[in-house]
Amino acid sequence: MFEIRVICDPTDTDHVVAALDRTFTVGTVTVWPTRDRKQHRLYARAEHRSEPESWPTPEDAYALAPSIISEIGWTTRTVAGADCFTELEREFYLRKAALLDRIALLDEPDEPCGDAEENALAAATYLLDIDQAHPDFTVPDHAAMHPRGYVRQQYAAWHQHEQRSDHVTPDCR
Structure with missing residues (x-):
């Protein structure tokens, strides 16, 4: 256990308390005015x-993934064949989020917080929302803090399942 002391603008108090709560297991936060008020x-x-459990690295999650160009093609064909997004x-949504994550990873060394990263985060958050609303999915509590890590975990699990399904030979009697 340790103690934290923060001095901040009164308008930032709620944001700071929320950030402390996301980062640490925090007891009651006591608020006092500074001497000058x-x-x-x-x-x-x-x-x-x-x-919490660590997320797969991008290298592990996407090791056997099709090329980015191939996934762009699949995503485009899937959208074109649908009457509506619903x-x-x-x-x-999983493959789209993984695709955008992979594109953002290409951008990250050069341009942090660019459009690619924002789009990847938005797609990851959307997938997380879908899974949280679905009764068959158990989403870890810490996934909201790492949506792109969650995408990598889910993509790796999905891809592994897909590969097993591809190797199942039908029962020919």
Whole structure:
């Protein structure tokens, strides 16, 4: 256990408390004005959060994935064949999120927080929302903090399942 002291603008107090709660296991946060009464002093006792399961690395998650060009083609053909987006299945949103994640990974060393990263995060968050609303999925609590990591985990599991399905030979009697 350790103690945290933060001095911040009063308008930032709620944001700081929320960030502390996302980052640590925090007890009650006590708020006092500074001596000049222009800022807030926040005091909290906290503990490190237990480390959740780690997400697959992009190299592990996408090791056997088709090329980016191939996935762009699949995504385009799937959208073109659908009457509307509500008819698309989870596989589409998973593969689209993984595709956008892979494109953002190409951009990350040069341009952090660019359009590619924003699009990848938006697609990952959409997939996460779909899965959280579905009764058959158990989404880890920490997935909301790492939506792109969640996409990698789900893509790796989906791809592994797809490969097993491809190797099943039909029973020919």
